[in-house]
Amino acid sequence: MHAILQISGLAILVVGAIIQDVYSDYTDFLHGKFFVGPILLIIVGIIVFVVAFFGCCGAVKENHCMIITYSVFLLIIFGLELAGGITGYVLKQDVQSMLEDNLNTTSKEYGPGNDDITKAWDIMQNDLGCCGVQGPEDWKVAFPNSSLPHSCCPNLALNQDCTLIVTHSTKGCLPSLQATIEHYALVLGGVGIGIGVVQLIGVIFACCLAKSIRKEYETV
Template sequence: MARVNVFIKYSMFIFNFVFWLCGMLILAVAIWIRVSKANKEIVNSGDTEVSSNASVNILIAVGAIIMILGFLGCYGAIKENRCMLLSFFIGLFLILLLQVASGIREASSKSKSESRLNETLHENAKLLSETSERGKEFRKIMAEFQTENKCCGLFNGADDWGTNFEQVYESCKCSNPPDSCTSYAGKNIHKQVCFPLIRDLVLNRSRMIIGTSFGVAFVEVLGLVFSMILYCQIGKK
């Protein structure tokens, strides 16, 4: 009667513990991206909306399920339970497909998202120079963003603010080295406009989703291989 390879058995256990930690990492990263206000308030304020959380929501589900699968894999390996190992294999295979689909979806929509972001912010930039109540929340958020990121205006610097510039001057005020400042209406303001910074925040979010989706896929393939080898060995006992 064949015996289960001890090395494979405990390698499977160690792998699943690491896999469980990967699930926790995916869940933490996805939740952080989901709740982060770094770019969401800017791009989703005003007249139009650009961000989609579909890929992030998929990752949250993937992370939670991976943690459950990691437990099943650990238990199945130690107890040599074929039912648990088969459940682990099927669940992991489905999760792998879902995860790769999420990464592909995010990668394929990357250029479209950047174009939509550009259009949205050009539209919302008109709100900066308005004096009506329309877009008041957007102007407030933009002023806060300028203070935190040391930039001024979206595309054309202080000109974007029009007659509202005096009200938000403090958020544009520049006291850094001269090469990062420029003069506007006799006042020193940040030379850097905010659009490139917002774009980078959005693109970094997309890169994190793609990297997380494909980065863990290699580990998951190893899990499929280990679980099937162990499953077959237990069947020969």
């Protein structure tokens, strides 16, 4: 059981790190609260790994106090994982409106003098194969003469101009980014709650073990 808990802790850590890495590419488009869940999973994953080792020592030594302490830690961890999981599902409801507002705002700031926003848009358009908020036409406000950011034309040479009349990405970034963020929000929720159930089983198992050890002491 302790090995399973250690593996689950490692799994939580890895999933949290992956989601954090994905979200970090879109920092300019996401509210800070979206980073709480992944960071919480990373912290919980580390704690679970350490606590599982502590519980293993308690079981080997048949130490009643260590097992009870282990159970309490697991219960606290279960609460944190449940909170992280619920956060993922709750934030999913805010994705569309948040992204639409942030994409519309930052698209007007694209260009010289706003390197971070420009880089964020280029990364997104390259990674997701998209262009503009709802489509390439959205760039008409920021780009004259039907020009587009070069990241809208991934197959075009760097010395060539990207415009509406050459081959370019035709889908908007809002639907693509929304699908990506919602997917990872669901993963965050599923992993947090799913592995939290495993931790709860661990609490029950540890309590039964502690009760058994206590009975042995009383018998002796």
